[in-house]
Amino acid sequence: MATxxxxxxxxxxxxxxxxxxxxxxxxxxVNAQVNRVDTKSPTAAPPKFIKATDAGQFKxxxxxxxxxxxxxxxxxxxxxxxxxxxxxxxxxxxxSRKYPWSTIGRIVGESTDGNAYTxxxxxxxxxxxxxxxxxxxxPETHQLSKRVAFMPNVxxxxxxDDNDTALAEKILYGTDFTNDAVTNQTNDWALIQLNKPIGQxxxxxxxxxxxxxxxxxxxxxxxxxxxxxxxxxxKKRGYDFLSAGPGWTASVQHGCSILRxxxxxxxxxxxxxxGSSGGPIIAVINGQPYIVALNNAEIKRRDGTxxxxxxxxxxxxxxxxxxx
Numbered sequence: 148m149a150t151x152x153x154x155x156x157x158x159x160x161x162x163x164x165x166x167x168x169x170x171x172x173x174x175x176x177v178n179a180q181v182n183r184v185d186t187k188s189p190t191a192a193p194p195k196f197i198k199a200t201d202a203g204q205f206k207x208x209x210x211x212x213x214x215x216x217x218x219x220x221x222x223x224x225x226x227x228x229x230x231x232x233x234x235x236x237x238x239x240x241x242x243s244r245k246y247p248w249s250t251i252g253r254i255v256g257e258s259t260d261g262n263a264y265t266x267x268x269x270x271x272x273x274x275x276x277x278x279x280x281x282x283x284x285x286p287e288t289h290q291l292s293k294r295v296a297f298m299p300n301v302x303x304x305x306x307x308d309d310n311d312t313a314l315a316e317k318i319l320y321g322t323d324f325t326n327d328a329v330t331n332q333t334n335d336w337a338l339i340q341l342n343k344p345i346g347q348x349x350x351x352x353x354x355x356x357x358x359x360x361x362x363x364x365x366x367x368x369x370x371x372x373x374x375x376x377x378x379x380x381x382k383k384r385g386y387d388f389l390s391a392g393p394g395w396t397a398s399v400q401h402g403c404s405i406l407r408x409x410x411x412x413x414x415x416x417x418x419x420x421x422g423s424s425g426g427p428i429i430a431v432i433n434g435q436p437y438i439v440a441l442n443n444a445e446i447k448r449r450d451g452t453x454x455x456x457x458x459x460x461x462x463x464x465x466x467x468x469x470x471x
Contacts, residue, residue: 194315194339196283196291198323199463205319205338207468209272213353213435214346215246222248225372225399238398238418240379240389241372242302247429247436249307249349251397252299253374254282254339254425259290265394267373267426268297268339269438271354271464273346274313276339278425279443279459283315283337286324297341299349301374304391311348313341321463333411335443335459337425338467352427355437356462359408362439367402369415369430373423373442374398394422403428405440405458413440413458420445428458 197204215221222245241248254266254276266282276297283292295315298306306312321334378398379389389396403417405428417428419442428440441459 193291193293194283194295195317197317197319199319199321199334202319202467205317205340205467207272207275207338207464209275209351210468211271211354211437211464213247213351213437214273215350216348219246219249219348219350221246237402238375238378238400240386241397241399242389244300244302244307246350247352248372248399249300250346250352251372251427252276252297253301253395253397254278254295254297256283256292256295258285258288258292260285260288265374265376265422266424267397267422267442269372269425269427270299270346270349270351271338271438272351273344274341275346275351276341277354277427277438277441277461277464278337278339279441280320280322280335280337281324281443282425283318283320283339284323286331289323289325291318295339297339297345299345302396303389304395311343311345313343313345315339316342319467329410329412332444332457333459336441336461336463352429353435353437354461354464355430355432355439356460356465357430357439359405359413359460362405362413363407365430366404369403369405369417369428369439370436371400371403371415371417371419371423371426371428371442372397373419373426375419375423376421378420397426398423411460413460415440415442415456415458417442417456419456 225241225243225248227243250270254268268276268278271277297313317340319338321336322331324331374397376394379386381389406414426442427438430439443459444457445454
C-alpha cells in the first residue's frame, strides 16, 4: 500500500485521487487492501459484469499454455540486481522486468461506496487477468465495483510504460458472496477482460489444474507472488531504494506448499497479507511457469494460535477455455 498520493501515475489519470489517502482495512476475512477515495473519479464506463452461469458470454482465447514474447528476456530470479539484502523474512522483492515476473500486476479498483482497494492479478492471455471475485465485488455489500484497472509489473510504484495500464471492459465472476461460506470460498475467482492486449508485450502465464494429491505431494516447491500491504519495508537494510513504500512492489516467496484440501478448499503456507488477494501460486513444470492455485484469504484459527491461508482451485479455467 502507498501512503502518499501518486498523481503522476497512470491510474491517477483514470481514477482521480484514487488511493490519495490510505487506511488499513479488510473485507471480511479476505485479503484485499482497502483505501479511501477523497476525490471523485472522472467519468468512465463501468465494466460489464457476467455471472459464472452466463460464462458463454466470456471466452478465454488460450489453452493454458504460457507465452513469452520473443523480444522479452527471461529470468528465473525476480531480482535483476543485487541491492536487496534478505533477512529472516523469506519474501524477496519482485524487481525484475523480465518474464515471467512481467505477467503479474497490481489491480486497483473503486467500489460503489467510494472506497479504493488493491489486489494482485496475473495475465493468462493477451487481454485476460486472473484474480479473485472479492477483488471486483464487495463480499459484505455484494456490490459490483465501479471501475477496475490493471497495472502490469509495478515496481516501486513505477510501470515500464504508463500507457500500459489497462481498464476492465468485462468481468466474469465466480461468486457474489450470497451463497454459503464453502461455495463462496471455492468460487472466489474472477477473470478481467482488459481494453488493451498488453499480454502481447508482457507475456502471460499458463495454468494447470492439478489434482489436490499432486499439489500436496510437492511440498515446498511452489512460488507465490503478491502485492502485499506490509511489503516491502523501506526501513529494512537493503530495501531503502524501494522508497514508494509497502504495496508498491510485489513480494516473491519460493518454497511454499499446499498443505491440504478440505471440501475443495486449499490450505497453503505462502506468506500473504492485504493486497495479495488474487496472487498466483506458481509451479515450474518442464521448465515453464504455470498457475496451479489462487491465493484468496486468511482466516484465524479457532484455537487462536494464528491464521490459516486459503486458496482456490483453478479447474474452472479448463472449462472456460473449452467454451464451457
